[in-house]
Amino acid sequence: MSLMQELNGKALRLGIPLSVHFDVTYRCNERCEHCYLDHEDHGEMSATEICGVLDELAAVGVFFLTLSGGEPFIRRELFEILEHARALQFNVKLKTNAVLVGEREAQRLRALGVEQVQVSVYSHQPEVHDGITKLRGSLKRTLAGIQHLRSAGLKVTIANVLMRSNVQDSAGVQSLAASLGAHYTLDPTITPLMDGGTSVLQYRIPAQELDKVFRNPNLVGDVEGFCAPPSPVDEDVREGLPCSAGHTACYISPYGDVYPCVQFPLPCGNVRRQAFLDIWKKSPQLAEVRSIRGKDLTSCSSCAHLGSCTRCPGLAYMEGNMRGPSSADCEKSFARTGIPSAGMLSHSGGARGVQGLVQIRPL
Amino acid sequence: MSEKYIARSSAVASRVLDGEIVIMSALDSTLFSLSEVATMIWQSADGLTPLSEIVQQRICAEFNVTPDTAYQDAEAFVEDLARHGILRVSSRPIPENGSGNRADS
Numbered sequence: 001m002s003l004m005q006e007l008n009g010k011a012l013r014l015g016i017p018l019s020v021h022f023d024v025t026y027r028c029n030e031r032c033e034h035c036y037l038d039h040e041d042h043g044e045m046s047a048t049e050i051c052g053v054l055d056e057l058a059a060v061g062v063f064f065l066t067l068s069g070g071e072p073f074i075r076r077e078l079f080e081i082l083e084h085a086r087a088l089q090f091n092v093k094l095k096t097n098a099v100l101v102g103e104r105e106a107q108r109l110r111a112l113g114v115e116q117v118q119v120s121v122y123s124h125q126p127e128v129h130d131g132i133t134k135l136r137g138s139l140k141r142t143l144a145g146i147q148h149l150r151s152a153g154l155k156v157t158i159a160n161v162l163m164r165s166n167v168q169d170s171a172g173v174q175s176l177a178a179s180l181g182a183h184y185t186l187d188p189t190i191t192p193l194m195d196g197g198t199s200v201l202q203y204r205i206p207a208q209e210l211d212k213v214f215r216n217p218n219l220v221g222d223v224e225g226f227c228a229p230p231s232p233v234d235e236d237v238r239e240g241l242p243c244s245a246g247h248t249a250c251y252i253s254p255y256g257d258v259y260p261c262v263q264f265p266l267p268c269g270n271v272r273r274q275a276f277l278d279i280w281k282k283s284p285q286l287a288e289v290r291s292i293r294g295k296d297l298t299s300c301s302s303c304a305h306l307g308s309c310t311r312c313p314g315l316a317y318m319e320g321n322m323r324g325p326s327s328a329d330c331e332k333s334f335a336r337t338g339i340p341s342a343g344m345l346s347h348s349g350g351a352r353g354v355q356g357l358v359q360i361r362p363l
Numbered sequence: 364m365s366e367k368y369i370a371r372s373s374a375v376a377s378r379v380l381d382g383e384i385v386i387m388s389a390l391d392s393t394l395f396s397l398s399e400v401a402t403m404i405w406q407s408a409d410g411l412t413p414l415s416e417i418v419q420q421r422i423c424a425e426f427n428v429t430p431d432t433a434y435q436d437a438e439a440f441v442e443d444l445a446r447h448g449i450l451r452v453s454s455r456p457i458p459e460n461g462s463g464n465r466a467d468s
Contacts, residue, residue: 004394010381014380016380063376063380089376089377089378091387091389092376113373113374113376114389115392116392
């Protein structure tokens, strides 16, 4: 067992939120076509409020802190927040489009001991990348930002969200990452809008393209292993937890709302009205999330993919039932193995029949 | 034997979980979980107290171990953490915000 697994096990046993994803703003300088956020500021927390929440998070044992947005560099006080976070000894990861990262910003991040920076790049071709971000010149500026980050000695991961419009460019982005000395990660997940809207799902890559992605050794490594039929479901899997959301991880919005995960918009409390620890320990919503085991899942509990599926309870929640299947993950399991999921078999509409998402409202 | 001074690097993250310190280096993302003795050394790494004094006054006072053995173990631990950029080591006191890893060790 690795030290990280031991650490996660300990956090789970002790009820510690080891990892927190904290969006410091939803405002952004890009308007990515697939983005799930409302970029208007509806009253985001002040830097002082955010620093106060960070104090609470450190006190309860949070170790891994991801600061993101929106675009975090839109906030003038970002470095004030980062300095406070580092003074509290968090392991800090920053997610940004790097458009506003110059040499000075990169060096400050390095001096602060930010552990890594994740930057979204959609294509190596400006017309494709800028077409997605709706910001002219954004690829050029993003790459300049990455170069500043790398020159300062920071670890950079290029996150490549794959969509209809850029699925053909994964190899180009991968080469770009290699040439910049950055890590590469891909993600074919498109998340519905925070208000439940499904319009952005039109950007999901088609099933036949997903098949190709999952059989590309440059993208998934060991294709045979990745696409292998699922192992028989055993008792450990049936008694297992769906994921870390709400167990050792959670998400905090710029308005102070606490959710189990950035992709699981179930309102559990608000840190402006309640201490974080109270929410973490006493929220009925989190208690419900924590009560769910593999055997409790609708359809999925009888699915052959139960032990190997990437099922996201947040996406399932957005489809109306946190215990139900997430159609996007059903589709991925099918694309990997050619074996239909129980969720697909029980819905005549198939995996793409995403309708009637829940509407997300704050508590 | 030349004296050694140790200071915690500013490029690390750390947290006490259930009485144990967990440390991660921002330089190479290595994760450490420190033992009780290592925790003592880590907490005493103020850049001003010589390692020999940390060993003598904290470790030997707390554990049944000879000063020579304790010092050798402490030195190996310190060198390991220094390699990962977690501790700074110098033959001179390291003032707060002092620059450079392994100043001259």
